[in-house]
Amino acid sequence: MHRQMEDHRSSAFPAFTRSILSRLPHIVHQTKGEAFVFPATGSAMWEAALVNTMNPGSRLLAPRFGQFSHLFIQTARALGHTVDVIEEPWGEVADPAKIEAALAADTNHEIQGVLLVHNETATGVTTNVAAVRAAMDRAKHPALLLVDGVSSIASLDFRFDDWRVDCAITGSQKGFMLPAGLGILYMSEQALARVEQCTMPRAYFDLRAMRTNNAQGYFPSTPALSLLYGLDEALTMLLDEGMEQVAARHRFLATGVRAAVNAWGLRECAKRPDIASDSLTAVVVPDGHDARKVIDIAFSRYDIALGSGLSELAGKVFRIGHLGDMNALTLTAALGGVEMALVDAGIHVTLGSGVGAALTCWRTPGK
Numbered sequence: 001m002h003r004q005m006e007d008h009r010s011s012a013f014p015a016f017t018r019s020i021l022s023r024l025p026h027i028v029h030q031t032k033g034e035a036f037v038f039p040a041t042g043s044a045m046w047e048a049a050l051v052n053t054m055n056p057g058s059r060l061l062a063p064r065f066g067q068f069s070h071l072f073i074q075t076a077r078a079l080g081h082t083v084d085v086i087e088e089p090w091g092e093v094a095d096p097a098k099i100e101a102a103l104a105a106d107t108n109h110e111i112q113g114v115l116l117v118h119n120e121t122a123t124g125v126t127t128n129v130a131a132v133r134a135a136m137d138r139a140k141h142p143a144l145l146l147v148d149g150v151s152s153i154a155s156l157d158f159r160f161d162d163w164r165v166d167c168a169i170t171g172s173q174k175g176f177m178l179p180a181g182l183g184i185l186y187m188s189e190q191a192l193a194r195v196e197q198c199t200m201p202r203a204y205f206d207l208r209a210m211r212t213n214n215a216q217g218y219f220p221s222t223p224a225l226s227l228l229y230g231l232d233e234a235l236t237m238l239l240d241e242g243m244e245q246v247a248a249r250h251r252f253l254a255t256g257v258r259a260a261v262n263a264w265g266l267r268e269c270a271k272r273p274d275i276a277s278d279s280l281t282a283v284v285v286p287d288g289h290d291a292r293k294v295i296d297i298a299f300s301r302y303d304i305a306l307g308s309g310l311s312e313l314a315g316k317v318f319r320i321g322h323l324g325d326m327n328a329l330t331l332t333a334a335l336g337g338v339e340m341a342l343v344d345a346g347i348h349v350t351l352g353s354g355v356g357a358a359l360t361c362w363r364t365p366g367k
């Protein structure tokens with residue numbers, strides 16, 4: 001990534017653009033439609049997906065079960081859309097049966113899109129997107145399916161074609177293992193068809209300009225070159241490992257983290273084991289304790305950054321990220337840091353208990 005800037009309008013540049021745009025779809029098993037990259041972040045891709053597919057004043061449907069599903073809804077509302085919200089307790093996931101019922105009740109097909117967060121980073125839960133798509137099919141509803149994959153894409157299994165996702169969004173700073181600064185948007189053929197007809201005013205995120213330029217191997221405005229060079233390498237790393245193996249590695253690592261939480265005698269924010277995320281674990285601190293203290297001690301004494309509890313979870317949870325360039329040994333160190341911070345914060349856990357439980361999961365005798 002540490003390179004001289006170069007002329008992104010040169011005749012040599014299209015080969016680089018094409019190498020990235022042609023490999024991005026493999027990350028989510030996409031064979032139809034297109035992938036786009038903007039100098040932006042995940043939040044911006046909510047907006048990019050919406051302004052290119054939804055006419056002004058559209059009606060949308062969205063389950064809300066954490067801060068990021070909340071912000072996706074807020075983005076749609078800020079753009080002037082009406083969102084029918086299905087409330088779920090934080091720590092739960094989207095309920096396909098409720099989505100089916102809401103769509104079935106919409107006999108005039110007014111609802112234009114379903115907004116779904118695949119992996120709710122605020123609470124550490126993963127929604128079953130295939131089940132949501134099946135629910136939409138049962139309701140025989142034509143709404144587009146817009147999926148936030150910020151903390152799932154490039155770490156968890158993501159089946160763009162099989163789940164018939166219409167828009168999938170992410171950013172560079174999670175599974176792609178890069179600094180923040182790139183927004184990535186995957187569009188299905190159905191979603192792309194909407195781009196042309198959509199009457200929503202749009203400028204920077206107008207995919208018409210992006211498509212015209214990308215077709216020639218260029219971008220409409222200055223691309224974030226350093227990040228694109230990083231993305232090029234991230235794609236090589238991920239595709240060399242293989243996306244099935246990437247997902248399996250995250251599953252394997254998450255099992256150890258969950259064993260550690262259990263050994264500490266703490267509970268996860270995820271309400272049920274079958275919805276617990278493989279890319280991060282949100283841990284609830286016992287009553288009478290403040291998770292912010294754990295996070296601050298971890299940061300200032302042990303040089304480890306834990307995620308904070310967001311919005312209504314502030315002070316109640318801390319989050320251990322386990323996605324990206326990581327293996328059992330790096331995660332062992334992280335769990336050790338968490339243990340020391342917990343003890344220092346006055347939370348009763350036995351030093352070594354979580355690390356020991358994780359190592360028991362991760363050791364591979366005979367290998």
Ligand code: PLP
Pocket residue numbers: 041042043044068117119120121122148149150151171180
């Ligand atoms: N969606 C989810 C699930 C996230 O975890 C995040 C950020 O962590 C976002 C959206 C927002 O992405 P960004 O911070 O890149 O704008």
